[in-house]
Amino acid sequence: MIDNSFLISCDWGTSAFRLRLLQGKDSPTIVAERCSPRGILTFPAGDADEFQDYLILELDRLFRAAKLSREPFPVYLSGMITSTLGWKELPYADLPYPLEGTRAVLAYTLLQRVYGTHELVFISGVRSKEDVLRGEETELIGILREPTLRKWVSSCVAVLPGTHSKVIEILDKTILNFRTYLTGELFDVLLQNSILKHSVQPEPNAGEAGLEFFDTGARRAASEGLLDSLFTVRTNVVLKGLPRDVNTLYLSGLVIGTEVHSILKRFPAPTPILLGGKASLQSLYARAFRALGETSRVHAVPEEVTSIAAALGHWGLRPLVEQDPFRSAS
Amino acid sequence: MIDNSFLISCDWGTSAFRLRLLQGKDSPTIVAERCSPRGILTFPAGDADEFQDYLILELDRLFRAAKLSREPFPVYLSGMITSTLGWKELPYADLPYPLEGTRAVLAYTLLQRVYGTHELVFISGVRSKEDVLRGEETELIGILREPTLRKWVSSCVAVLPGTHSKVIEILDKTILNFRTYLTGELFDVLLQNSILKHSVQPEPNAGEAGLEFFDTGARRAASEGLLDSLFTVRTNVVLKGLPRDVNTLYLSGLVIGTEVHSILKRFPAPTPILLGGKASLQSLYARAFRALGETSRVHAVPEEVTSIAAALGHWGLRPLVEQDPFRSAS
CATH class of the missing domain: 3.30.420.300 (2-keto-3-deoxy-galactonokinase, substrate binding domain)
Known part of the structure; x- marks a missing residue:
């Protein structure tokens, strides 16, 4: 037995x-x-x-x-x-x-x-x-x-960030619908395989001050669109002399900000937003929600659960x- | 002399x-x-x-x-x-x-x-x-x-497609402003370096019928957004059995459609749109403009000039x- x-x-x-x-x-x-x-x-x-x-x-x-x-x-x-x-x-x-x-x-x-x-x-x-x-x-x-x-989970939009971020609509403990965003993967291929790789640094270590540029990226993507904004990752360095480690956070802000902006458009208040993901990614997503003016209805799942x-x-x-x-x- | x-x-x-x-x-x-x-x-x-x-x-x-x-x-x-x-x-x-x-x-x-x-x-x-x-x-x-x-050129928006597409605002024979879209490069890195490469075929040969899926992609990107839509390139194959060569045109439609949608939003009628670029790319852009409902103010520069x-x-x-x-x- x-x-x-x-x-x-x-x-x-x-x-x-x-x-x-x-x-x-x-x-x-x-x-x-x-x-x-x-x-x-x-x-x-x-x-x-x-x-x-x-x-x-x-x-x-x-x-x-x-x-x-x-x-x-x-x-x-x-x-x-x-x-x-x-x-x-x-x-x-x-x-x-x-x-x-x-x-x-x-x-x-x-x-x-x-x-x-x-x-x-x-x-x-x-x-x-x-x-x-x-x-x-x-x-x-x-x-x-x-x-x-x-x-929180019973009725909410659950955001599970990752290579392929999943945004899942839950009503009454039931998944009604969901959508996959290629957010993490897009960040990776741009970082590694595009002309932008010359303008960023794979492992940024820019600290809290650098995170302001994450916010700038998130807000820029929300107002101008992602494809319209990607080239600014290059001109940030060429024209403005932005350090490459900070610029990585800017690119991250552009990509995550695009997803978060889309979520906010698709699910207006008061739908609760439940935020999962591993700790580092979760904190960037939380930051993007804040940068785009949304805090009160975002709830982070503790890392010991995710x-x-x-x-x-x-x-x-x-x-x-x-x-x-x-x-x-x- | x-x-x-x-x-x-x-x-x-x-x-x-x-x-x-x-x-x-x-x-x-x-x-x-x-x-x-x-x-x-x-x-x-x-x-x-x-x-x-x-x-x-x-x-x-x-x-x-x-x-x-x-x-x-x-x-x-x-x-x-x-x-x-x-x-x-x-x-x-x-x-x-x-x-x-x-x-x-x-x-x-x-x-x-x-x-x-x-x-x-x-x-x-x-x-x-x-x-x-x-x-x-x-x-x-x-x-x-x-x-x-x-x-046409004296006052218009000139669209010059390419690896880095340039959208240039011209008034009275003078460039007032411009923006670079990473359109061509984004298509390439997704085709070659992302999970989507398993769902597409680098040199599509899908003919006129396949181009319908280019239009579908362009319209989808315009209504749903690019990042929100990229994963459908995978599910087109996994869930719907779409052939990979046709699916390449769908991806192309998503990416070009995103740029064209942005141009139409930024420059509403009656601003003339002058379309350059090499012939193959120019015809895809013209198609995207048509798919998004815009034809009368789009003028293609002949290939012998571009x-x-x-x-x-x-x-x-x-x-x-x-x-x-x-x-x-x-």
């Missing part, structure tokens, strides 16, 4: 792999974790054996980190791992998507090990007519479980999985 | 080099030309000797192409060759900039050859408070000289240069 106070959470995204051993009753404690940059793009697309081998390796390391003997606890997996490029492609769940996860598409397989058999629970993404989520829906399930956040949101979501899906009549079918 | 019915025009940009031997009285004929991809970025930044050696090489080739003996005709140079990264950095001319070129900053040097001494005439760019032109001002001088275009606009501009500057009291000073 497996000790069902344990669960293994695997958040396997495009560029990161995160494995956690959770234990608890209502809410979980993280007993041990393993994080690596082995996102799915570092594997041959769709090669199940490679993904499985890596998971086995990391499971062993996880138990070693936990100083526990290995046990066949169930492993919940979400993120890009269920995409075309991942281990097991799952069809998307449709909208509206209740944040109890009742419409999640689940798939089960077994992973045999000498010490027993792990049940693998793959969790689908969600699609709208023209956009897709892969993992963020599970993170929101996790965030919604936090008592202090519940009233950093483990997927794991909390997996924990939240457990009752559903345990009662799933299709569970034994695979 | 140099035969002053001849002039050599050198349009030396970021990624292209164009040398032309012109002959004429009021308007010139192109006797011979040499074009190469040796834009200034293919030389060590600011290395005068390297630029000079290459010019000498190409001058010899130009006379060979013309089947003429070599003569020390004056060489007019404009474009990025007068930037920090070029041969001879010149300060920018200021706005307003009359399209007779009377405020152009000119600099002279001599190029000694066995058959005589070429006078080199370097022509500056133009700056506003926050933007720069390098060469486009000279092209406009050339375009303005064409009798059939004069009434392709030699810089040379026409050099020819137009000749009287000014020949009367310049500072000419002998250098």
Whole structure:
């Protein structure tokens, strides 16, 4: 009999792999974790054996980190791992998507090990007519479980910044719609691959004073538009002698400010805005909201929640999985 | 005595080099030309000797192409060759900039050859408070000289598409202001360096039917914004099965449509819109204007003018240069 106070959470995204051993009753404690940059793009697309081998390796390391003997606890997996490029492609769940996860598409397989058999629970993404989520829906399930956040998440616009920022419209604990902004990726390709790379510095260290230029960028993008403004990153240096590290923050302000401006146009007050993301990015987004005149309805999710949101979501899906009549079918 | 019915025009940009031997009285004929991809970025930044050696090489080739003996005709140079990264950095001319070129900053040097001494005439760019032109001002001088275009260029918004598209406000034959859009470069970096590269095909060959998706992209960007729309390039393929070559045109529509939408917002009717650029790009821009409902005030500059606009501009500057009291000073 497996000790069902344990669960293994695997958040396997495009560029990161995160494995956690959770234990608890209502809410979980993280007993041990393993994080690596082995996102799915570092594997041959769709090669199940490679993904499985890596998971086995990391499971062993996880138990070693936990100083526990290995046990066949169930492993919940979400993120890009269920995409075309991942281990097991799952069809998307449709909208509206209740944040109890009742419409999640689940798939089960077994992973045999000498010490027993792990049940693998793959969790689908969600699609709208023209956009897709892969993992963020599970993170929101996790965030919604936090008592202090519940009233914010129940009905709000959730902004989850990242390489592909997701802006998700939630009404009555249900995802109604969402949109992906290429914000983080656009910043990266401009920084690394465009003529603007000569005018910026990849790791800015400009301090608080430099952040004023982030605000300037955000406001400029909001009033003039992004494409109209990008060349000013070059002329800031050529004509105005702005230091390149400060100028990186200006470019960041242009790009993030464009997204934030779009969010504010699409979702006027009083819709609450729930802001997730890792701490550094979250603080820039919060700053952009302030620069564009919006503070009172923006609520930041604490880092201790955002950093483990997927794991909390997996924990939240457990009752559903345990009662799933299709569970034994695979 | 140099035969002053001849002039050599050198349009030396970021990624292209164009040398032309012109002959004429009021308007010139192109006797011979040499074009190469040796834009200034293919030389060590600011290395005068390297630029000079290459010019000498190409001058010899130009006379060979013309089947003429070599003569020390004056060489007019404009474009990025007068930037920090070029041969001879010149300060920018200021706005307003009359399209007779009377405020152009000119600099002279001599190029000694066995058959005589070429006078080199370097022509500056133009700056506003926050933007720069390098060469486009000279092209406009050339375009303005064409009798059939004069009434269009005298007062209009000139749109010169390219890697860095320039949108130039002209009133009474004078540049009042301008703005650079990173349109072409943004398209390239997204095509080559972003996740979208998996959803497009670099050399689309989708024909007329595919161009409908260019229009769709242009309209989508105009209504939803560019950053909000880029991810649909991916979902077009993942969710809708759109072929990748057609999808390239959609991405092109998104990016060009964003610029065109911005131009229409900034310059409402009845301001005439003069459209330059090389033929393929010009036809996409014209299409974007149509897709966004604007046709009657858009006038396309014929390719026989756009392709030699810089040379026409050099020819137009000749009287000014020949009367310049500072000419002998250098």
